[in-house]
Amino acid sequence: MPAKKKTTSFGLVLKPMKRSGTQVYRSLIAGKPNTVLYPYQKLDLPPTYRGKHTLDFKKCIGCSNCVQICPNDCMWMEKLEDPELGKIERPGIDMGRCLFCGFCVEVCPTVALHETVEFELAHSDRSKIKFGPKDLRDDSYTDKITEERQKRSIPVLDLGKCTGCEKCASECPEKCIAMMPVEGVGKKKPEINLLKCSSCGKCAVVCPDKAFAMTDVYESYFEMPEPKFVLKNCTGCGACSRACPADVIYMMEMPGTEKTLKDGKKGKPKKRAVFVLEKCVGCGKCFRACKFQAIEMPGVKK
């Protein structure tokens, strides 16, 4: 072990003076001090900085997933009438309670909600930092940022058009489509194994009835609850279909359920809800809309 170098009391003063003299040279002669003169100069914040939110009205579907996941309960859905979009529901944010966790941004199924680098939100009035949907609206913001989340295109089946011709199952290059019988109906429909699907879009091309449509789906970090359908409770009222923001639920006429009327004619067939779960965002609106316990959603409050 080398002997510790003894510092004289003279050196105890001169060494720090040399160090601070170097600092003066750096901040006075060679450059400028490290301080940022805040109101006049601002730091370049990273694009992932979590500041004030912005909302793309055209992308948002009003599913209220952000409101449900917010840990501080600082968001709410507001009903609006837009000249372009008609009657819509969009979220608002109370910045006084927001903790900037970014859950709402991550859970958004259509990537309509973003956090900007805007951080000057302080105000002397509390009600002024409650931002309604119109204050958050910025339809061009989503084009400016680079997309980070995984985007995937998958075929979504329109059951009303499908005739069960099995052409898609035979043409699929990955062989991931199998024809499965629809419950309660003497009909088969294609089931797609999405783990194998390579998003080539061939099924949509070959389908003679154009029942497949390629749809963009964003993969979420969150495990979304899925609705479970109880067929025997369904009355075919269509409330879930109207409530669904993501067009997941179609009302399909079930063949063989027609009642024979008194005059011998056949009545209209009963309708049943059919779910296209690939598009489902797990918001639970159908669960809340159904009054006959035909939809179950474990993990979602009524």
Add this chain to the structure above:
Amino acid sequence: MNLFEFCYGLIHWLVDLINHLWYWLGGFLPWVFGDFFTWAGDFAKSDEHITVMAILLEVIVIVIIALINVLNFIWIDRKWMGRMFDFYGPYYVGYRIGGWLQNLADGIKLFVKEIITPAKVDRMGFLLAPVIFVSSSFLALSTVPLSPRFGVFTSPTDTGVPGGALIAFAFFAIAPFSILVAGWSSNNKYTLIGGMRSAAQMMSYEIPMLLCVASVFLLAGSFGFMGIVDAQHDIWFAIPLFIGFITFLTCLAAEVEIQPFDLPEAEAELVEGWTTEYCGFRFGLFMMTSYLRGYIGGALATALFLGGWQGPAFIPDEFWFLIKAYLVFVVIEWMRWSTPRVRVDQLLNIGWKRLMPLAVLNLIIAVALKTMGWF
């Protein structure tokens, strides 16, 4: 023409101007006051009266210059410290002159604050301590001339107080007494500890400092600033008495109570030390005076070791003196913001075991130089 002559002429001119009006007014009212007008006018014209008024004017001029220097010093201190710590220092008030007006703004703020006297203080000592502190510092200032023609003089041929340096150090050393009074009368344990520390600190630095000054007196053969500065015409005393100069600067830092020797007002340990109970403009006075003492310290070091106002003639003598005083102050500030505060026992160790032998060695060198006949 020295400052006294200038002030004398100015006062004489003013008195003449006012006397014209005065006698003219007296012409209308002789029956009211009798000869009062004539008597008062003659008194105002008399040489004694004008001399006293000229000295007062001199004092005002010197104090105003000192206060401007104090503002500069506070600005230099804050700006220099800021750059040393990698930030800007004062910036917004007086943007175009580097934030110089910030000190004036702070002064105004202190001036309009409420002045509180705590209920349980010893009022006499509490109110007297700032007076002693400020007045002793200004008295020390008054003895230091900026040049042979710029100082507090009493006649056109006067060259300052005989033995001015002795008197300056005497007044300079009164401050710890007022600090002790302030610390005791504030009736607060922090202030009391601060005051006692100031007394203990004085024990350690005063003797080496005066020994260094004694060696300068020995070489110069004079107690007055004129004689000391004239003796440095060929060579500054900082060169033969280099050890003494360093010792003197160290003791000066302890004398004007700046880090690493700011034990009486150690912010981290004793809230604000002995100024804890003072607020408003009383604190402002203490703050102003502590920087004024920094200026006096720089001036004393300049006069004793750095050749005073002597320098090439393209700059006036007074400015040479100020430039050197500022340089000394900047070096002391540099040391101030670089070093940590010492403990009380460490300060006594430094004072008695390091500075005292150095001061004695310095005195021996001075005696040797004098006996060799080189000075």
